[in-house]
Amino acid sequence: MHLDPFELHRPATVEETVALARELAGRFDYLAGGTDLLANYKMHLNAKPHLIALDRLAPLRERRLDRIGAMVRLAELERDGAIRSAYPALAEAVDQVATPLVRASATVGGNLLVDTRCFFFNQSYFWRASLGFCLKADGDRCHVVPQKERCYATFSGDLAPALLVLDAEVEIVGPDGRRRIPLASLYDEGGDGIRRHRLAPGEFLAAVTLPEAARRRSSTYAKLRVRPSFDFPELGVAVACRWAGDRLEHLAVATGGLETYPRRWDDVTAPFVGRRASSELFREVGAAIRPRVRPVHNTFLPPDYRKQMTELFVRRALERLAPTSGAAG
Amino acid sequence: MPGARRIRFGLNGHPVEVTAPPERILLDLLRDDLRLTGSKRGCDLGTCGCCTVLVDGRPTLSCLTLVHLVEGREVMTIEGIASPHELHPVQRAFVEHGATQCGFCTPGFILSAVALLRENPQPTRAQIVRAISGNLCRCTGYTKIVEAIEAASRAGGAG
Amino acid sequence: MSSGPLRSAAPAAMRLLGGRIPYVEGPLKVTGRAEYTDDLARPGMLVGKLLRSPWPHARIRSIDVREARGMPGVFAVLTGDRYPTPFGVLPITRDETALAVEKVRYIGDIVAAVAAQDELTAERALATIRVDAEPLPEYTDPRVGLRPVDEPIHRRGLNGTNIQKEVRQHFGDVDAAFAQAPVTVRVHGSFAGVTHAFTEPLVTLAEATPNGRLTVWSATQVPHYLHRTLSEVLGIPMHRIRVIKPEVGGGFGGKSDPLPHEIVCAALAIESGRPVKMLLDREEVFYTNHGRHPTENDVRIAFDAEGRLLGYDIEAVIDGGAWSSFGTVTTYYNGVLAMGPYRVPNFRYVGHRVYTNKPPSGAMRAHGGTNIRYSVEVAFDEAAEQLGIDPFELRARNALPPNSDTINQFHISSTSFLRCLEAVRERSGWASKFRQLPYGKGIGLGCGFYISGSNSPIHFTPKMPQSTVHLKADMDGGITVHSMQADIGQGSNTLLAAIVAEVLGVDLDRVHVHPVDSDVSPVDLGSYSSRVTFMMGNAARQAAEAMRARLVRAAAELLGAPAERIEVGHERFFWPEDPARSVSFLEALHKAMEAEGALQSSGSFTSKPMGGSFKGARAGTAPAYSFAAYVAEVEVDVETGVYRPTHIYAAFDCGRPLNRLAVEGQIEGSIHMGLGQFMGETMNYRGARLLNPALLDYKIPMPEQMPEIDVLLVGDDDPDGPFGAKEAGEGPLVATLPAMANALYDAVGVRFYRLPVTPDVVWKGIQGRRAAARRWKGN
Numbered sequence A: 001m002h003l004d005p006f007e008l009h010r011p012a013t014v015e016e017t018v019a020l021a022r023e024l025a026g027r028f029d030y031l032a033g034g035t036d037l038l039a040n041y042k043m044h045l046n047a048k049p050h051l052i053a054l055d056r057l058a059p060l061r062e063r064r065l066d067r068i069g070a071m072v073r074l075a076e077l078e079r080d081g082a083i084r085s086a087y088p089a090l091a092e093a094v095d096q097v098a099t100p101l102v103r104a105s106a107t108v109g110g111n112l113l114v115d116t117r118c119f120f121f122n123q124s125y126f127w128r129a130s131l132g133f134c135l136k137a138d139g140d141r142c143h144v145v146p147q148k149e150r151c152y153a154t155f156s157g158d159l160a161p162a163l164l165v166l167d168a169e170v171e172i173v174g175p176d177g178r179r180r181i182p183l184a185s186l187y188d189e190g191g192d193g194i195r196r197h198r199l200a201p202g203e204f205l206a207a208v209t210l211p212e213a214a215r216r217r218s219s220t221y222a223k224l225r226v227r228p229s230f231d232f233p234e235l236g237v238a239v240a241c242r243w244a245g246d247r248l249e250h251l252a253v254a255t256g257g258l259e260t261y262p263r264r265w266d267d268v269t270a271p272f273v274g275r276r277a278s279s280e281l282f283r284e285v286g287a288a289i290r291p292r293v294r295p296v297h298n299t300f301l302p303p304d305y306r307k308q309m310t311e312l313f314v315r316r317a318l319e320r321l322a323p324t325s326g327a328a329g
Numbered sequence B: 001m002p003g004a005r006r007i008r009f010g011l012n013g014h015p016v017e018v019t020a021p022p023e024r025i026l027l028d029l030l031r032d033d034l035r036l037t038g039s040k041r042g043c044d045l046g047t048c049g050c051c052t053v054l055v056d057g058r059p060t061l062s063c064l065t066l067v068h069l070v071e072g073r074e075v076m077t078i079e080g081i082a083s084p085h086e087l088h089p090v091q092r093a094f095v096e097h098g099a100t101q102c103g104f105c106t107p108g109f110i111l112s113a114v115a116l117l118r119e120n121p122q123p124t125r126a127q128i129v130r131a132i133s134g135n136l137c138r139c140t141g142y143t144k145i146v147e148a149i150e151a152a153s154r155a156g157g158a159g
Numbered sequence C: 001m002s003s004g005p006l007r008s009a010a011p012a013a014m015r016l017l018g019g020r021i022p023y024v025e026g027p028l029k030v031t032g033r034a035e036y037t038d039d040l041a042r043p044g045m046l047v048g049k050l051l052r053s054p055w056p057h058a059r060i061r062s063i064d065v066r067e068a069r070g071m072p073g074v075f076a077v078l079t080g081d082r083y084p085t086p087f088g089v090l091p092i093t094r095d096e097t098a099l100a101v102e103k104v105r106y107i108g109d110i111v112a113a114v115a116a117q118d119e120l121t122a123e124r125a126l127a128t129i130r131v132d133a134e135p136l137p138e139y140t141d142p143r144v145g146l147r148p149v150d151e152p153i154h155r156r157g158l159n160g161t162n163i164q165k166e167v168r169q170h171f172g173d174v175d176a177a178f179a180q181a182p183v184t185v186r187v188h189g190s191f192a193g194v195t196h197a198f199t200e201p202l203v204t205l206a207e208a209t210p211n212g213r214l215t216v217w218s219a220t221q222v223p224h225y226l227h228r229t230l231s232e233v234l235g236i237p238m239h240r241i242r243v244i245k246p247e248v249g250g251g252f253g254g255k256s257d258p259l260p261h262e263i264v265c266a267a268l269a270i271e272s273g274r275p276v277k278m279l280l281d282r283e284e285v286f287y288t289n290h291g292r293h294p295t296e297n298d299v300r301i302a303f304d305a306e307g308r309l310l311g312y313d314i315e316a317v318i319d320g321g322a323w324s325s326f327g328t329v330t331t332y333y334n335g336v337l338a339m340g341p342y343r344v345p346n347f348r349y350v351g352h353r354v355y356t357n358k359p360p361s362g363a364m365r366a367h368g369g370t371n372i373r374y375s376v377e378v379a380f381d382e383a384a385e386q387l388g389i390d391p392f393e394l395r396a397r398n399a400l401p402p403n404s405d406t407i408n409q410f411h412i413s414s415t416s417f418l419r420c421l422e423a424v425r426e427r428s429g430w431a432s433k434f435r436q437l438p439y440g441k442g443i444g445l446g447c448g449f450y451i452s453g454s455n456s457p458i459h460f461t462p463k464m465p466q467s468t469v470h471l472k473a474d475m476d477g478g479i480t481v482h483s484m485q486a487d488i489g490q491g492s493n494t495l496l497a498a499i500v501a502e503v504l505g506v507d508l509d510r511v512h513v514h515p516v517d518s519d520v521s522p523v524d525l526g527s528y529s530s531r532v533t534f535m536m537g538n539a540a541r542q543a544a545e546a547m548r549a550r551l552v553r554a555a556a557e558l559l560g561a562p563a564e565r566i567e568v569g570h571e572r573f574f575w576p577e578d579p580a581r582s583v584s585f586l587e588a589l590h591k592a593m594e595a596e597g598a599l600q601s602s603g604s605f606t607s608k609p610m611g612g613s614f615k616g617a618r619a620g621t622a623p624a625y626s627f628a629a630y631v632a633e634v635e636v637d638v639e640t641g642v643y644r645p646t647h648i649y650a651a652f653d654c655g656r657p658l659n660r661l662a663v664e665g666q667i668e669g670s671i672h673m674g675l676g677q678f679m680g681e682t683m684n685y686r687g688a689r690l691l692n693p694a695l696l697d698y699k700i701p702m703p704e705q706m707p708e709i710d711v712l713l714v715g716d717d718d719p720d721g722p723f724g725a726k727e728a729g730e731g732p733l734v735a736t737l738p739a740m741a742n743a744l745y746d747a748v749g750v751r752f753y754r755l756p757v758t759p760d761v762v763w764k765g766i767q768g769r770r771a772a773a774r775r776w777k778g779n
């Protein structure tokens, strides 16, 4: 397997990067760890003639409790005791990404922007040509939900749900300067498997920031997959909460691996805040989220099962995070 | 080769300089240009671990690594693990414990194990299993691989 | 030289055999110095690439390769018309061609090939080739192909159907047996296809030289069949072809057919006059397949009230894919490999293997014996429950005794099946666990039976030996061993060296197993049907004994003692009368060489005729059989269906284990592969299209998923096996799957008849049981 020739740019400063991005507009991809991008390029999936590598940008490699650079490797996060204990959901998500070999190169930014996946997309050129190309690369139709408008490829990053429930924000740098938005706004509810994030042309992720409040919450991440390593999430559930005694003061639930973007379910969870810990509560939250998720059949496990498991995973996550006393049966 | 550049990096303890275009993959450079064929090509897509090398001491998939991005870094392949006269303790343990059958996955496992033992000379079984969970073996069922790494650890296998 | 089984027991004390012998090539493998085909390079070497069919079934109208031919850097372009001679691993079903002729029959079928200066040029050349083809109806459901179809995939299909092979066998009177049976059980098994997924992709290197010779290096487990097929298809006599087998990164049956890319690569080398290497990518390896057949079987078993077997009534529909491959054998095996480990008094089998427009299926580890074994062993578990008999007891009551014959005339020389049962029952703590573990935890028994080498080889004539081993010892005191047996990781080189060293009394480092090279290696039929230890082992022993006789004569002369009384010590020969005086191995060797120069000796193995005289009687005959009894323990998360085997106790009868390290490795690896088929591996077809031609979505178990494994080797010496040994390469797989199924049943009370059993399937099963308000262990 080979990569088609491209030009590789390795700017040393943020300014240089922005200038390059402006110059090459539309003809490049950013390259972080390359574990997603290069595999896709080898399959000739939407390869571009230029790559801008972010590996020389020192500020993107900074790792602090409140700010994690986009180029921080997952292997570094995995070994960072302070970050692990501050954000258990993040630590659990990192631990479950791919394999140690992938995590050695994979970055936080790359994980948040990992391309969406589909049985009919993550295939060689030969495979796709033999079926007829699809909307997401080289074609004009969808093989999963037969129509020609929308792509249903599944968002399969593990970190996003965890960071969503921790109220993370992302720092974005681009031709129009620097901005900071909630992570949730990075993902486009109006988009699809192709228009999968809201970065403006030329923009890149510089860092993820985490509020102090996130450190005062208990949180967890659970992942459904066939094998305990290698496999992308068939479902990822992150939950963060804070209890005052046995009263729920704060609750956030996010899911990934189900739809074209990861989602946080604030409208569903809001009514439950203020309730006392109980197994009914945990069950109700899960049951309220289940009907809202809409997986399609483009991953290994069937969508109805993933949907059922969503309910269960939410319930179990809450059980795990229940206040030690008072979470009576 | 359009865009080819001279790239310097450390390879098995020696500085090397190669000329490579930007799209050159490290595994291809090692196997095809430098004829270091100990790193194996099992899938080319990050899904088997046969191509594992150490980059700055960390086990890394050479099939998903661009040569240009290892500029200035230290690459160690299976060929650099043993001294010319003696096997590394991990290698010895793999032979003695039957942890290599067809051998195609073996270089990758050994590099993962060597890196683990350097970071954590006395790993638990669970830590060993986790450290090799990116390497696929179709022959051994992993049992003897785990045993060999445990034995190397007992023998002071950080090497 | 005499041939056939040796019928001599193992010597009382052995120095090497029976111990744990690390692989002789281990140091090369752990340092990256072992050479696999893709590690080799030849001066001026080109890259070969294949154009594959995007259609599942189509008639080729024309192929235009003019542009490709004219491209700079392109040295040869091939299409099917150039070498159209059909071939196939079984001489009776030659239905493959190197490149498609007239029709393509599956997505991935080879249409054209290019040899070019580099990969990029080759791919660009392929992209210019225009294929005009008329799509034909596609057949992906083997049941449809049982009846006449509009466009049979092959002309040789039975009566206008897509049936490649039909087997009908009936022994005894099955209808009468079932009519009077108080207890009958029935299992409909349904098995997704699985594939070998060896880590080393398929690869071949070929070079045609001006002296009229062709040299082919290939990742093959049967170099001899490749040799013959190259000769037949390319029209070059065998003696002008040299086949070399470098180190091979796993085979499991997937490198045993002569494969089309091997022939195409050689053809490109001939056409271009340059060495050509063809390395398939992982997706192409999936299309080449030849893995385990997608299968449906219907197994009915009748018992009397005491649990004695009355009969089997078996049907199987086997999805063959586009070609025959080993399919005729597969069709027989899916019935007759149910003949052990139990005594079956009445037996009926109807099997059909049907062509479909999918990548061909073929032989995969425990070929033909895995899926039928699953249904039989699950049926036994159901029967035990119905009869109220412990599953161990039910099996023990029906065990075939040693030195017996099955109703279809398989001869069971040795069996330690009962001892396997006892050992595993004891070790697993069965008595205190079965049906007594809490809900969600379970324990199950599954048993196994497999051939130790096919007695019905694919060969020029059955009179020729199936294995030959040559030894050469020269002044340096080294012994070179030549044989075409194919080490693919299972340790046959090590066994070969150890047998020779054992017999001659020398250290292992004196023995050098020469890499397989048809110019020097005498024919052995290679690594399939678990034949190597048995057949090569006997041949090696015979060769070594022949050489030993000469050394002993020389030693006797030096010692002035009678040759019959000379004994072999460690690196020396002595006369027990006067043990202080001895001659070293080297002294004896040099003495012997005075008469004839370097010593050479030869040994061979030819299996004796066996089996009945009815049609298909030889299918499944083997000089010995292996037996197994496995207990699996599982833990199920009953809310998600996610489960994990926690422990597998594997009692196995491989006769006398000659290299315990290798035997354990085979058993552990087989369990891993069996677990893969049970837990998640699947050739996931949507119609004719393989959705997962990639390792990411082909779910080979990872280390976290592996149970603790206790290997219990409880075999008695086999009378005909070398030093009492039988096979351990394939048989250890089959018991794994039903042991898992029966353990899951014990855990959650649900039977699983479709493989793989992924978590969603378990979850659905549990839900189904709950919905029907059927309680299990109080839940």
Ligand SMILES: Cc1cc2nc3c(=O)[nH]c(=O)nc-3n(C[C@H](O)[C@H](O)[C@H](O)COP(=O)(O)OP(=O)(O)OC[C@H]3O[C@@H](n4cnc5c(N)ncnc54)[C@H](O)[C@@H]3O)c2cc1C
Binding pocket: A029, A030, A031, A032, A033, A034, A035, A036, A037, A038, A039, A054, A070, A071, A074, A096, A097, A098, A099, A102, A105, A106, A107, A108, A109, A110, A111, A112, A113, A114, A115, A156, A157, A158, A159, A203, A204, A205, A206, A230, A231, A232, A233, B045, B046, B047, C696
């Ligand atoms: C075998 C295998 C298994 C995998 N399993 C998992 C899994 O279980 N879970 C999981 O989450 N992922 C998995 N992955 C995918 C991938 O490895 C990870 O998501 C990884 O974190 C991606 O990071 P990267 O740095 O390698 O990204 P890259 O491949 O470099 O980039 C990914 C995408 O993000 C863009 N990008 C990267 N960084 C930035 C930035 N700072 N600003 C703007 N754009 C950027 C790139 O242009 C590209 O489109 C797997 C990959 C492989 C090969």
Ligand code: SF4
Binding pocket: A117, A118, A119, A120, A121, A134, A135, A136, A137, A141, A142, A143, A144, A145, A150, A151, A152, A153, A193, A298
């Ligand atoms: S969901 Fe449809 S459009 Fe999107 S990648 Fe899959 S097949 Fe293509």
Ligand code: FES
Binding pocket: B040, B041, B042, B043, B044, B045, B046, B047, B048, B049, B050, B051, B052, B061, B062, B063, B064
């Ligand atoms: S070759 Fe790199 S992971 Fe398989």
Ligand code: FES
Binding pocket: B099, B100, B101, B102, B103, B104, B105, B106, B136, B137, B138, B139, B140, C199, C249, C250, C489
């Ligand atoms: S030893 Fe063959 S794949 Fe691991």
